[in-house]
Amino acid sequence: MESLGERLANELRRRIIVGDLPAGTRLVEEDLAESFRVSRGPVRDAVKIxxxxxxxxxAGRNVVTRSLSEADIDELMALRESFELLAVERAIATSRDDLVRELKAALVDMDAAAADRDSTAFTTADIRFHSAFFQAAGLTRLSVLWNQFRPTIEGLLHASGKRMDDLAPSAREHHDLAELIAASKVAEVKVELHRHLQTTCSRLQAAVPPSPPPRK
Structure with missing residues (x-):
């Protein structure tokens, strides 16, 4: 169960990513506590996250938001790819059947969301699909790293997903990945996963809100 600080961090993260809190916006502890009707403890926890x-x-009264640039997203996705390549290879070798079952369950939700044009549900299923690599791999430290980056990645996916008119092509990419994984075609999985994540990276970068003009 999420703590109050985590829930507050989720909302602030969403606002930062979509540009509702532009880069350089001061986050004043007492103002946030009053706005969200919480004590300062959860606010401090959220800022730490x-x-x-x-x-x-x-720090202190000088906490300001920092937007993600295209270079930040490129770095984030490069790290994500390295984690996922290691996780999926390990998962195929040790727990392929469990992985395939979880991927199929995620794909059911993904297809339903694509049919309904529900980008929020689609992103939730997308994250479930990729998280399955780490669950099946059984590598604790690798899962910790994924869980550290996952909230930001999920926030970016939600923001970019709202701009997608057709979710079906992305769903097909995930089906292709699942089929290769089920067939234990590790080399082909790596090629397809790299291509998929590169496409995703470009989509996320295109959704980055423009930076505000410098103050005079």
Whole structure:
């Protein structure tokens, strides 16, 4: 179950990613506590989470938001790819059947969301699909790394998904990946996963809100 600080971090993260809290916006502890009707403890917890994710900088009364640039997203997705390649190879070798079952369940939700043009549900299923690699791999430290980056990645996917008129092509890419994984075609899985994540990276970068003009 999420803590109050985590829920607050989720909302602030969403606002930062979609541009509702532009880069340089000051996050004043007492103002946030009053706005969200919480004590300052959860606010401090939320700021700590966002600082670890690189979405805020500073301390005390000088905490400000930091938007993600195209270079930030490129770095984030490069790290994600390295984690996923290791996880999926390990999962295929040790727990392929369990992995395939979880992927199929995620694909059912993904197809339903695509049919309904529900980008929010689609992103939830997308994250479930990719998280299955780490669950099946059984590598604790690798899962910790994925869980650290996953909230930011999920927030970016939600923001970019709202701009997608047709979710079916992305669903097909996931079906192709699942079929290769089921056939234990590790080399082909790696090629397809790289291509898929590169496409995703370009989509996320295109959804980045423009930076505000410098203050005079």
């Amino acid at each position: 966002l600082r670890a994710e690189g979405l805020v900088t500073g």
